[in-house]
Amino acid sequence: MPRKRPGAIRATPPAARRAVRQWTGEGGGPIDRLSPAATAVVRAVELGGCLGRYAQDGKGYDSDLFSEHIRPGHTATFLAQYREFLRQPGHKLRLEASLCPACPGCQYDDLAVVRDALEAVTRRLPPPARMEMRRLLSRLDDEFRRRTLPDSLPRTSWNGDPLPWWHRRIYKN
Structure with a gap:
C-alpha cells in the first residue's frame, strides 16, 4: 500500500491548525496574553457557538444571567479595560459607577x-481554554483585590442573591 513521504506529511498543516488560525484572525487577531488556541475558542464563543446553551422543550435557552455581555470582539476590549483600570496611579483605587447603567454601551x-x-465568557469556554482564562483573570483579580477596598454593605441582585465579590468593592460615587 502506498504511503506519503514524511516531508509531504509535514508540509500539509492539519485541519485543526487551519481552523485555529481562522478563528484567531476573526475579530482583530490574538487576544493579549492568551494562546492562539484559547483565542480561537473565545472567538467561537463570541460568535454565538453552541457552547453553554441548553435545549428545553425543543427551544434553546441560556441559563447564564450574564450572557448578554457576550458579543464578537468584546473579550479583548474587556481585558484591556480591566488592565487599564489596574494601571491607574495611586495605591488604592475606587470603582466608578456608570452614569447610565441601562444603556448597552454606558454600562x-x-x-x-x-x-x-x-x-x-469564561463560563462558556471548554475546560482547557477556561483554565487558561481563569489563570489570566486570577492574576488580574489578585491585583484588583489588593488595590481596591471591600465594601461592608452587602450588595444583592434584584432577586436577592448576593452579587459576586467584584461588586462588593468601594465606589467613588
Missing part, C-alpha cells in the same frame, strides 16, 4: 460589569 463604564462580562 461598561463600571468595571464590575466588565468583570461580569469576562466571567460570562
Whole structure:
C-alpha cells in the first residue's frame, strides 16, 4: 500500500491548525496574553457557538444571567479595560459607577460589569481554554483585590442573591 513521504506529511498543516488560525484572525487577531488556541475558542464563543446553551422543550435557552455581555470582539476590549483600570496611579483605587447603567454601551463604564462580562465568557469556554482564562483573570483579580477596598454593605441582585465579590468593592460615587 502506498504511503506519503514524511516531508509531504509535514508540509500539509492539519485541519485543526487551519481552523485555529481562522478563528484567531476573526475579530482583530490574538487576544493579549492568551494562546492562539484559547483565542480561537473565545472567538467561537463570541460568535454565538453552541457552547453553554441548553435545549428545553425543543427551544434553546441560556441559563447564564450574564450572557448578554457576550458579543464578537468584546473579550479583548474587556481585558484591556480591566488592565487599564489596574494601571491607574495611586495605591488604592475606587470603582466608578456608570452614569447610565441601562444603556448597552454606558454600562461598561463600571468595571464590575466588565468583570461580569469576562466571567460570562469564561463560563462558556471548554475546560482547557477556561483554565487558561481563569489563570489570566486570577492574576488580574489578585491585583484588583489588593488595590481596591471591600465594601461592608452587602450588595444583592434584584432577586436577592448576593452579587459576586467584584461588586462588593468601594465606589467613588
